[in-house]
Amino acid sequence: MAIVSAIALLAFAPASVAQEAPATGSDVGSDVMDFLNGPGVPGPLAPLGKKLHAAGFTPKLNMIAVDINNLSEGEKTGKHESLMMFNVGLDTDLEKLIGLNGSTIHFNYLYVPGPHDNGNYFGSYGADSLVGNSGPFIPYVSHMNQFTWEQKLFGDRLDLEAGKSNPGNYFAKSLCNQPFVCQGISLQDGAGFAPPPYANLGARAAYKITPEVTAQGGYWRYNTAFPFSKGWEGWTGSVSTPAAFGSQYIVHPNVGMYFGNVTYETTYKTDRYPKYYELMFYHNDGKQIDMLTSKTHDGADGMYIGGRQTVWREAGESLAPRPTAVSVYGSLYASFDPNAGVPGAYSVQDEVDTGITLEGPFHSRPFDSYSVKFIWQHVSSHQQQFMKTFNTNYTVGPDEKAFGVDANFMLAGSVILSPWALYVLDPNALQATENGVSYNGNPKSGFAVGVNLVVLLDKMLGL
Numbered sequence: 001m002a003i004v005s006a007i008a009l010l011a012f013a014p015a016s017v018a019q020e021a022p023a024t025g026s027d028v029g030s031d032v033m034d035f036l037n038g039p040g041v042p043g044p045l046a047p048l049g050k051k052l053h054a055a056g057f058t059p060k061l062n063m064i065a066v067d068i069n070n071l072s073e074g075e076k077t078g079k080h081e082s083l084m085m086f087n088v089g090l091d092t093d094l095e096k097l098i099g100l101n102g103s104t105i106h107f108n109y110l111y112v113p114g115p116h117d118n119g120n121y122f123g124s125y126g127a128d129s130l131v132g133n134s135g136p137f138i139p140y141v142s143h144m145n146q147f148t149w150e151q152k153l154f155g156d157r158l159d160l161e162a163g164k165s166n167p168g169n170y171f172a173k174s175l176c177n178q179p180f181v182c183q184g185i186s187l188q189d190g191a192g193f194a195p196p197p198y199a200n201l202g203a204r205a206a207y208k209i210t211p212e213v214t215a216q217g218g219y220w221r222y223n224t225a226f227p228f229s230k231g232w233e234g235w236t237g238s239v240s241t242p243a244a245f246g247s248q249y250i251v252h253p254n255v256g257m258y259f260g261n262v263t264y265e266t267t268y269k270t271d272r273y274p275k276y277y278e279l280m281f282y283h284n285d286g287k288q289i290d291m292l293t294s295k296t297h298d299g300a301d302g303m304y305i306g307g308r309q310t311v312w313r314e315a316g317e318s319l320a321p322r323p324t325a326v327s328v329y330g331s332l333y334a335s336f337d338p339n340a341g342v343p344g345a346y347s348v349q350d351e352v353d354t355g356i357t358l359e360g361p362f363h364s365r366p367f368d369s370y371s372v373k374f375i376w377q378h379v380s381s382h383q384q385q386f387m388k389t390f391n392t393n394y395t396v397g398p399d400e401k402a403f404g405v406d407a408n409f410m411l412a413g414s415v416i417l418s419p420w421a422l423y424v425l426d427p428n429a430l431q432a433t434e435n436g437v438s439y440n441g442n443p444k445s446g447f448a449v450g451v452n453l454v455v456l457l458d459k460m461l462g463l
Helices: 006-012 030-037 046-055 094-098 119-126 185-191 381-390 430-434 457-461
Strands: 057-070 079-093 103-111 142-153 158-165 200-208 213-223 254-265 275-289 296-313 325-335 350-359 369-378 399-411 415-425 446-455
Touching: 046 057, 046 094, 057 457, 079 094, 094 103, 119 430, 185 296, 185 325, 200 254, 381 430
Parallel strands: none
Antiparallel strands: 057 079, 057 446, 079 103, 103 142, 142 158, 158 200, 200 213, 213 254, 254 275, 275 296, 296 325, 325 350, 350 369, 369 399, 399 415, 415 446
16 A cells, blocks of 8 residues: 655654654654754744643644656656645643653544545556655554653663554665655555554564664554555454445454664754664564465565765854754665565565755754755565566566655745655656556556655644
8 A cells, every 4th residue: 555755754653753754754853853842933822832831732734745646657647646734632741640750641542634636546546666665655634653651761861652653654764855755555565564553563672872873673563555554443343444445344444563674863962963873673473475476385584774964064063943954864675585565565575765954054944954866676576476467568677766856845934844855767667567557568657756844733723
C-alpha cells in the first residue's frame, strides 16, 4: 500500500518525539524545534493554552495536505492525487497532573475527510515503487494512531514507552531534507513499519549511554491488514474491510517485529558541525512469501544505516536563530532475505538515499532549506522475474533511479510548505503489480511533482 509523507511526522508524533525530529526533515536542527515548540506570536487561545500547559495538558491539532502529479512518469501519465488529513491529540504530563515523575500519556487521532483519486488507483497509474507508492491510500475516515504511556527514569537517561504507536517514530529516522518519497516502501513493506497513520501494539526502551549516544530496542505486533486497520485492534483477531472492498475478513494478520538501533546525535547547542548517525537491525517473524514460486518461510531480517553531517557553516558564534549551513546525508536499507515480503507486499530489497541540503541561506528566512537528492532502489531476481511474468512485454531492469530537488518554506511560524520534483529513470511496475494491475510494456521514465503542506493549528491558535 502507498505511504503518507513523513514530513507529517511532527503532526503525527507526540511532543517527545517531535522535539527530536523536526518537520523540515533535519535531525540535527534542534533550533528549528525550539522555534516550533516555543511561544511564537500569541494566538487567540493563548490564555487557555497557558492554563492547560500549567495543568499538564498539551493539545495537538494539525492539518496535513498532500498533492501528487505524475506529469510524464509511470504507466498512465498526467494523473493527480490530493489528500487532506487532520491530526487531533493530547499529551498529558502526569508529573504535573498527579505528581508521577517522568510519566506522560500520548494520544493522537487521525481524521481524513476524503481523498481525490484514492491512492490505490494512483499507485496503479504511477505503477512504480517510488512515485506510484507515494499516493496515500486511506480507506477509513478515522484512525487512532497513538495511545502510549511513556516513562522516563534516571534523569531522563532511560526512556520507556508502551501502547499503540508506529516504530517509524523512533527507528530509521529519515535524513532527507523533505522525507516525502524517501525511505518509503523499503522500510514500510520490508521492515514492517507500516505508514505513519497506522499504529500497532508495541513497546520500546531507549538508554542514553552518553549525551550523544543512545541505544534502543523495541517490539511491535505488526498488523499486516493495514490500511484496513483502525488502530483499536488487539493482540490477535481478524480485521474487516469496508463494503467497497468486499466486506471481507483478514484472518489473524499479526506478526512480530523486533528492532534495535544505536544513534549518535549532536546539535548546534553542542557542536559547530552537527551530525546524526544511526545503525538499525530488524527481524520480522512473519511468514514470508516468494511471489515467483509461492514458497513460504518464516522470518526475515535486514538493516538500515544512515548519517547526516554538517560540512560547512557560516562563520560566527552568535548567529540567531541558526547559521547558514550545508549538510550531506546518505542512507542504505538492505534486506538480508532476497525473497522476503509480508503477505500482499512486494518489497524492495535494497535502497540508497543521498543528497545535499542548504539550510537557512537567507537570514530573513533562517528555517527555509533547499536540497538535491538521488534515490536508487533494487528488487530481487525473483521479484523482477515475477513482474516480467505478470506484465506483458516488460523489459525494465531491477534497478530504479531518481534525481530530485525539494525545499521547505516556513511561513508565518506555523505553516510549512514543501514542494518537490523528481525525474524517475527506469521505473519498475512494483506498485501496480501489488495492486493486481498488469500492463503491456514498460512504465515511462519522466517527471513527477508534488507539494506538501503542514499547518500547525495548535501553534497558530496559541495552544
